[in-house]
Amino acid sequence: MKRTLLTAFVPAALLLGACSDPPPETIDAAKAPAASTAPIMPIPDSEPTVRVRLERHTSSGSARDVGAAGQPLRVTAAGTTSQWDGPIQVSRSGAGWSVSGRGGPLPQAAIAAEAIEINPEPGVACALPGPNGQDLYPGRMRCVIDPDGGWLLLNVLPMEQYIPGVLQAELYAHWPQSTYEAQAIAARSYALMQVIQRKRHLWDVTDSASTQAYMGDASDQTAINAAGATRGQVLSFNGGLVPGYFCSCCGGFPATGTEAVGPNPLNAQAPLSGHAQPFKCKDAPVYAWTRTVNAAAVESALRDWGRSNKNEALAKIGEVVSITSAQTNDHGRATQLQVVDRSGGRATIDPVAMSSALFDLKDGPPMSGWFTAERDGDSLNLSGRGFGHGAGLCQYGAAAMGEASAEGPQIIRFYYPGASITTAW
Numbered sequence: 001m002k003r004t005l006l007t008a009f010v011p012a013a014l015l016l017g018a019c020s021d022p023p024p025e026t027i028d029a030a031k032a033p034a035a036s037t038a039p040i041m042p043i044p045d046s047e048p049t050v051r052v053r054l055e056r057h058t059s060s061g062s063a064r065d066v067g068a069a070g071q072p073l074r075v076t077a078a079g080t081t082s083q084w085d086g087p088i089q090v091s092r093s094g095a096g097w098s099v100s101g102r103g104g105p106l107p108q109a110a111i112a113a114e115a116i117e118i119n120p121e122p123g124v125a126c127a128l129p130g131p132n133g134q135d136l137y138p139g140r141m142r143c144v145i146d147p148d149g150g151w152l153l154l155n156v157l158p159m160e161q162y163i164p165g166v167l168q169a170e171l172y173a174h175w176p177q178s179t180y181e182a183q184a185i186a187a188r189s190y191a192l193m194q195v196i197q198r199k200r201h202l203w204d205v206t207d208s209a210s211t212q213a214y215m216g217d218a219s220d221q222t223a224i225n226a227a228g229a230t231r232g233q234v235l236s237f238n239g240g241l242v243p244g245y246f247c248s249c250c251g252g253f254p255a256t257g258t259e260a261v262g263p264n265p266l267n268a269q270a271p272l273s274g275h276a277q278p279f280k281c282k283d284a285p286v287y288a289w290t291r292t293v294n295a296a297a298v299e300s301a302l303r304d305w306g307r308s309n310k311n312e313a314l315a316k317i318g319e320v321v322s323i324t325s326a327q328t329n330d331h332g333r334a335t336q337l338q339v340v341d342r343s344g345g346r347a348t349i350d351p352v353a354m355s356s357a358l359f360d361l362k363d364g365p366p367m368s369g370w371f372t373a374e375r376d377g378d379s380l381n382l383s384g385r386g387f388g389h390g391a392g393l394c395q396y397g398a399a400a401m402g403e404a405s406a407e408g409p410q411i412i413r414f415y416y417p418g419a420s421i422t423t424a425w
């Protein structure tokens with residue numbers, strides 16, 4: 001449930017991490033301070049709460065068990081409180097919220113509320129039973145009506161309790177503590193941007209690589225220690241927040257924040273302009289990769305993407321014979337790919353869009369949108385670099401630096417050139 005197909009395939013150091021799918025909301029450029037020294041996104045001075053979307057229950061009546069057997073749970077909503085023993089079963093229908101199990105009953109005002117919250121005893125994690133046992137989550141659970149239909153299950157918790165579960169989900173257990181500390185600063189900075197930008201939304205982050213992976217209550221001591229050692233620390237530039245984008249492997253050549261996530265003043269900040277050489281991730285198993293895919297599936301996905309995104313040349317592309325790099329950034333990473341078909345038709349697409357166009361490929365998406373391809377019968381032989389969007393911290397590179405005795409701040413300085421580390425709370 002928590003894992004995407006790809007995270008199951010590569011269990012840690014996951015793919016896109018804070019990668020951009022969907023991209024964070026765009027800041028209105030017209031409102032950005034032009035040539036001013038004011039920070040683009042001021043840094044708050046108190047620890048925020050993070051709302052993690054764990055599940056979407058799309059059908060009416062879809063029920064969810066919450067709590068371990070015998071676990072005391074307090075259900076609060078609309079000023080009411082009712083006391084239960086886990087597990088309880090939460091569902092929603094036209095009549096409102098329904099909670100069944102031992103305890104209650106759920107007061108009428110709670111049945112009619114927008115959201116109900118399930119609180120374990122202070123300091124105790126809430127259990128979520130699943131097919132492979134139960135997952136544990138710090139903080140509280142929130143069940144809220146989804147305006148798109150059905151309801152959402154959120155984990156709501158203080159930022160510092162959230163970070164260890166990100167580190168344990170994102171990094172390999174044998175990687176050094178300094179790598180974890182650098183990742184903690186990046187992940188906290190990314191989550192803080194989401195919290196600030198998504199105030200008017202129901203949730204801030206998901207628990208998967210579409211934002212950054214999160215596995216709930218962390219048990220790994222390196223993850224817990226790294227979060228504690230960097231408590232409150234975020235990336236800053238010119239007094240404002242730098243979103244700590246990161247990826248699994250940059251393939252040696254970084255993307256900029258603008259290329260990876262989209263153009264806005266926040267992403268155009270100097271620390272997101274890409275790290276200098278030498279690259280550190282050359283020994284990563286995903287540094288360079290090849291893969292053979294069904295050509296027709298790729299062609300059909302590209303045409304679909306072209307139609308939905310008004311790329312008419314791509315919408316008309318026929319039998320693809322090659323995909324090549326048409327343009328690169330200052331670091332040497334492709335920023336435009338050219339797709340050529342058998343009748344000489346040509347279309348261009350950027351690697352991030354390529355990655356999203358091929359996201360639903362039956363055999364799984366390519367590890368990054370930065371690849372070239374050659375036709376071979378009914379197949380395309382892809383040859384690519386890296387894993388994820390390539391901006392900010394490269395996890396494999398950060399691991400190699402940590403193994404070579406770099407401290408967390410050194411890793412941060414390399415991947416976010418010019419950024420400072422600010423202790424916000």
Ligand SMILES: [Zn+2]
Pocket residue numbers: 249250251252253279280281394396397
């Ligand atoms: Zn790298």
